Amino acid sequence: MSKVLVTGGTGYIGSHTVVELINEGFEVVIVDNLSNSNVEVLNGIEKITGVRPAFENIDCVDYVAMDNMIDKYGNIDAVIHFAASKAVGESVEKPLLYYRNNLVSLINLLQLMPVHKIKHFVFSSSCTVYGQPDILPVTENAPIKPALSPYGNTKQIGEEIIRDTIYANTNNYQSIILRYFNPIGAHVSAEIGELPNGVPNNLLPFVTQTAIGIRKQLQVFGNDYDTPDGSCIRDYIHVVDLAKAHVVAVRRMLEGKSKDSLEVFNLGTGRGLSVLEIIKTFEEVNQVKVPYKIVNRREGDIEKVWADPTYANEVLGWKAQETVEETLRSAWAWELNLANRKN
Numbered sequence: 130m131s132k133v134l135v136t137g138g139t140g141y142i143g144s145h146t147v148v149e150l151i152n153e154g155f156e157v158v159i160v161d162n163l164s165n166s167n168v169e170v171l172n173g174i175e176k177i178t179g180v181r182p183a184f185e186n187i188d189c190v191d192y193v194a195m196d197n198m199i200d201k202y203g204n205i206d207a208v209i210h211f212a213a214s215k216a217v218g219e220s221v222e223k224p225l226l227y228y229r230n231n232l233v234s235l236i237n238l239l240q241l242m243p244v245h246k247i248k249h250f251v252f253s254s255s256c257t258v259y260g261q262p263d264i265l266p267v268t269e270n271a272p273i274k275p276a277l278s279p280y281g282n283t284k285q286i287g288e289e290i291i292r293d294t295i296y297a298n299t300n301n302y303q304s305i306i307l308r309y310f311n312p313i314g315a316h317v318s319a320e321i322g323e324l325p326n327g328v329p330n331n332l333l334p335f336v337t338q339t340a341i342g343i344r345k346q347l348q349v350f351g352n353d354y355d356t357p358d359g360s361c362i363r364d365y366i367h368v369v370d371l372a373k374a375h376v377v378a379v380r381r382m383l384e385g386k387s388k389d390s391l392e393v394f395n396l397g398t399g400r401g402l403s404v405l406e407i408i409k410t411f412e413e414v415n416q417v418k419v420p421y422k423i424v425n426r427r428e429g430d431i432e433k434v435w436a437d438p439t440y441a442n443e444v445l446g447w448k449a450q451e452t453v454e455e456t457l458r459s460a461w462a463w464e465l466n467l468a469n470r471k472n
């Protein structure tokens with residue numbers, strides 16, 4: 130049984146990936162400092178899979194603690210590195226926090242891997258590296274645009290650090306960089322899902338919290354963009370589809386199928402949807418109202434971006450399967466389940 134170290138494994142994408150890994154027969158060790166997640170997520174993972182993964186409350190920035198932890202578990206075959214801070218606005222206010230959290234943790238892992246003879250590394254990157262692409266849908270070959278925030282910059286620099294490290298030590302490393310579009314939704318069991326801390330920054334948790342009455346009104350950031358209905362367009366992908374791509378990526382490396390020591394894939398559906406389309410579809414499929422008003426544009430927002438997932442579809446052999454309707458149903462089921470737990 131192959132053993133995978135998952136940093137940030139109690140987070141939103143991390144927890145869904147842990148479930149898919151366990152379902153596919155992997156042994157998982159989670160490392161998370163719980164800075165933006167809850168240890169109870171382990172209960173959800175156990176309910177779904179019947180397995181409680183090993184968990185260590187460690188900050189990846191702590192080299193010595195990470196070194197000791199990897200020693201303790203031994204024989205780790207691959208690392209999936211989710212652990213990172215991801216609030217764009219906060220990163221503008223606290224840039225050093227973001228550079229430290231996101232880059233020192235990455236450097237620590239890359240340094241520790243050869244020490245412990247771990248070769249395979251999956252990195253969580255983002256379509257944010259493309260900025261506003263000149264050509265849509267966007268392929269992996271599109272140019273990287275200057276980052277609009279320290280957060281975005283950590284993803285760009287992170288990719289460069291991985292690239293330089295691998296090309297200097299081709300025998301020691303093999304990596305797959307995954308550029309996520311907009312993950313939404315929750316596991317079909319509604320046992321795990323997105324758990325934002327405080328007021329959500331992202332669209333879907335704000336939509337579900339408004340629908341259930343935690344928030345009075347959703348603000349739609351701008352309806353004067355150059356899009357059919359004036360609101361921004363994104364490629365929303367079911368988080369479980371995204372999670373499954375990580376299992377495929379790990380397998381690909383372990384089975385020696387990679388074409389190069391570093392590969393980069395877009396993880397999206399190829400379908401662009403506007404903010405207003407998301408709200409309308411959410412209301413229709415869940416039979417619930419989402420009160421909203423149009424407000425000014427949000428600074429730094431990209432007008433429109435959606436993926437060309439052809440390369441991932443053909444080379445990785447992975448394809449997003451879920452419809453947006455099903456995805457929005459799962460997001461609502463999760464919010465309802467959360468409300469039940471509190472009552």
Ligand code: UD1
Pocket residue numbers: 215217218255256257281311330331332333335347348349350351361362363404427428429430431
């Ligand atoms: C944002 C980040 C992106 C990051 C990702 C991580 C920005 C500009 N981009 O992506 O770099 O990788 O989060 O999670 O912050 N919207 C509303 N009302 C809301 C919230 C969002 O109208 O209350 C709109 C936004 O204007 C946008 C869309 O919904 O058009 C999606 O927003 P969001 O979920 O924050 O994702 P991104 O902006 O794509």
